[in-house]
Amino acid sequence: MQHSSVRQNDLLTVFSQKPIDEEWSFADCKPSDTAKWTHAYHRYPAKFIPQLVEKLFDEYLHGPMASVNDPFMGSGTTVVSAISRGYYASGTDINRIAFLIAAVKARPLDPQHLEKKLGYFFDQLAILDQEKNYALSGRDVEPLVPERHFERIKYWFSEENIIKLGQIHRLISREEDHTIKNYLLVAFSNVLKNCSIWLKSSTKPTRDFKKKPEDPYVAIKRQLKKMQRGNAAFYAQVPEMVRRNPDAFLNLKIDDARQQRVPGDSVDLVVTSSPYVTSYEYADLHQLSTIWLDLANDLTEYKKEFIGTSFKKYEDRRLDSRIARDIVASMQEKNRKMAREIEAFFIDMQDVIGESYRILKKGGRACYVIGNTRLREVDVLNAEVFAETMLSCGFELDRIIKRQIPSKILPQTRDARTGKFAKTSDADNHAYPCEYIAIGKK
Numbered sequence: 383m384q385h386s387s388v389r390q391n392d393l394l395t396v397f398s399q400k401p402i403d404e405e406w407s408f409a410d411c412k413p414s415d416t417a418k419w420t421h422a423y424h425r426y427p428a429k430f431i432p433q434l435v436e437k438l439f440d441e442y443l444h445g446p447m448a449s450v451n452d453p454f455m456g457s458g459t460t461v462v463s464a465i466s467r468g469y470y471a472s473g474t475d476i477n478r479i480a481f482l483i484a485a486v487k488a489r490p491l492d493p494q495h496l497e498k499k500l501g502y503f504f505d506q507l508a509i510l511d512q513e514k515n516y517a518l519s520g521r522d523v524e525p526l527v528p529e530r531h532f533e534r535i536k537y538w539f540s541e542e543n544i545i546k547l548g549q550i551h552r553l554i555s556r557e558e559d560h561t562i563k564n565y566l567l568v569a570f571s572n573v574l575k576n577c578s579i580w581l582k583s584s585t586k587p588t589r590d591f592k593k594k595p596e597d598p599y600v601a602i603k604r605q606l607k608k609m610q611r612g613n614a615a616f617y618a619q620v621p622e623m624v625r626r627n628p629d630a631f632l633n634l635k636i637d638d639a640r641q642q643r644v645p646g647d648s649v650d651l652v653v654t655s656s657p658y659v660t661s662y663e664y665a666d667l668h669q670l671s672t673i674w675l676d677l678a679n680d681l682t683e684y685k686k687e688f689i690g691t692s693f694k695k696y697e698d699r700r701l702d703s704r705i706a707r708d709i710v711a712s713m714q715e716k717n718r719k720m721a722r723e724i725e726a727f728f729i730d731m732q733d734v735i736g737e738s739y740r741i742l743k744k745g746g747r748a749c750y751v752i753g754n755t756r757l758r759e760v761d762v763l764n765a766e767v768f769a770e771t772m773l774s775c776g777f778e779l780d781r782i783i784k785r786q787i788p789s790k791i792l793p794q795t796r797d798a799r800t801g802k803f804a805k806t807s808d809a810d811n812h813a814y815p816c817e818y819i820a821i822g823k824k
């Protein structure tokens with residue numbers, strides 16, 4: 383159903399009457415489908431499934447050449463899918479670890495070159511492992527442990543694992559091929575949780591003193607082998623012209639979503655999913671990688687750059703969306719601080735959507751995947767607000783898709799009072815069993 387004539391007044395009705403479109407649920411998708419190519423290199427909260435992105439490409443991109451953008455690229459599902467088809471891919475993420483993951487996943491590596499490099503790396507690992515006495519072998523391969531984060535590292539890791547991880551980190555630091563080094567760092571980053579006492583499958587930074595952390599030598603080897611298979615499959619998929627010169631097709635930045643480094647009127651399709659207000663603190667969630675890879679001087683300052691965190695407020699900006707203003711007013715009666723956070727989130731998103739409008743070609747589409755939430759008994763209608771914001775930014779509202787998120791890929795449940803993600807048993811409210819794709823046409 384098309385919505386080109388939808389006016390702001392009708393929006394709430396359109397959304398409330400929207401049936402679920404089964405075609406967009408991908409209920410039959412197997413884990414091996416969603417984890418294909420490089421997509422499973424690194425865990426990432428609220429990651430897209432590639433099938434969703436590919437279906438949007440099928441609907442909206444028709445020539446061999448196209449330019450795709452994702453302002454909140456996260457672990458890079460959109461950009462990987464774009465590269466797999468030979469499209470130009472641009473995107474930003476403020477999270478430095480997200481940028482590293484996305485950049486590595488989107489770059490196909492020559493499998494023979496990788497085989498050689500990994501062979502050498504595994505040989506060095508085997509030497510460390512044979513010595514068994516990791517403390518002794520530490521003399522040759524001095525553990526590389528970022529000193530300024532040492533206290534945090536001790537908080538999460540045993541002494542033995544700090545030495546072993548430090549040695550692996552040292553071996554990686556000696557790799558001179560920058561692309562291979564980043565590839566190894568992504569593998570390293572993804573094993574950190576299993577090698578620590580971070581409570582398994584928890585999105586909150588919680589220690590589990592009963593957990594038996596994995597041996598880093600074993601974990602990194604398994605991870606690299608898995609990534610090697612993923613790269614081979616991806617390499618086979620990516621068109622020859624992209625393989626020859628991936629830099630010409632990739633424009634990824636550590637940057638704010640409100641500022642895409644691409645010219646106006648140059649992009650055919652934006653596919654993205656934004657953060658949610660007061661849900662994940664991405665900076666906290668990735669702290670093991672951030673401290674080991676030494677990606678931030680000051681975690682508290684770093685957090686303030688993220689959209690949807692509880693660190694923001696604006697004094698002098700006005701929300702264009704009437705629905706957004708109503709939500710903020712309802713929250714004002716329950717909790718003033720949360721009302722300010724929601725307002726700041728919608729103001730930031732207004733700027734991001736405006737930026738999508740600027741960079742799109744005439745006729746290009748912006749597809750925002752978003753679910754609604756309930757905080758302190760107030761319905762936070764993110765999807766309706768995004769759709770209304772699209773209209774105020776100049777978009778035509780082209781289409782709204784309501785999709786069910788099959789339970790196997792439903793990330794977590796939310797606590798209805800705080801809105802934070804919680805373990806299923808702790809929460810009294812489902813996170814977003816349904817979500818929307820709001821599609822605007824320039």
Ligand SMILES: C[S@@+](CC[C@H](N)C(=O)[O-])C[C@H]1O[C@@H](n2cnc3c(N)ncnc32)[C@H](O)[C@@H]1O
Pocket residue numbers: 426427428429430453454455456457458459460474475476477480637638639640654655656657664687688689690
């Ligand atoms: C829902 S996730 C995106 C997941 C992505 N679709 C994927 O498949 O991995 C939202 C992302 O927004 C990023 N983010 C938060 N604030 C940002 C900002 N100001 N600028 C750019 N990215 C930001 C977060 O770091 C996070 O990676």
